Amino acid sequence: MSEPRSYSRGTNVAAxxxxxxxxVARRERRWSEADLAERIGVSRATLQKIEKGDPSVTLGIAFEACTILGIPLLGADDTDAQALHSRHIADRLALLPKRIRRPRPVSDEF
Structure with a gap:
């Protein structure tokens, strides 16, 4: 059996x-855990993991919960800002190398 993965403090705080x-959003809508879990398509136990901030839950499932509840993700509520951010990322990627290779060991013996 493998050891549980450890996560950084920042990851745990964000999760x-x-x-x-x-x-909060689920309770504001007066949905039970079972109601939201069914809408997401996961078990109630998985929803409980999301709500407890368990970072082992897949990103797609956590984002799906946010989308269903109307929780904005990465500026997704503002399409203009999202498009600008996407262009900015594309510009940054264009300046970086397409492939990252491990450096070869340098032999200084002549």
């Missing part, structure tokens, strides 16, 4: 914050 937002 916990996302989980709290999901829990």
């Amino acid at each position: 916990r914050l996302l989980g709290e937002q999901v829990r």
Whole structure:
């Protein structure tokens, strides 16, 4: 059996914050855990993991919960800002190398 993966403090804080937002939005809509889990297409236990901030839950499932609840993701509520951000990322990627290779060891013996 493999050891559980450890996550950085920043990852744990972000996952916990996302989980709290999901829990608040679900309760504001007066949905039970079972209701939201069914809408997402996951088990109630998986939804509980999301709400507790368990970083092992897949990103797609967590994002789906946010989308269903109307929680904005990465500026997704503002299409102009999202397009600008996407162009900015594309510009940055264009300046970076397409492939990253490990450096070859340099032999200084002549």
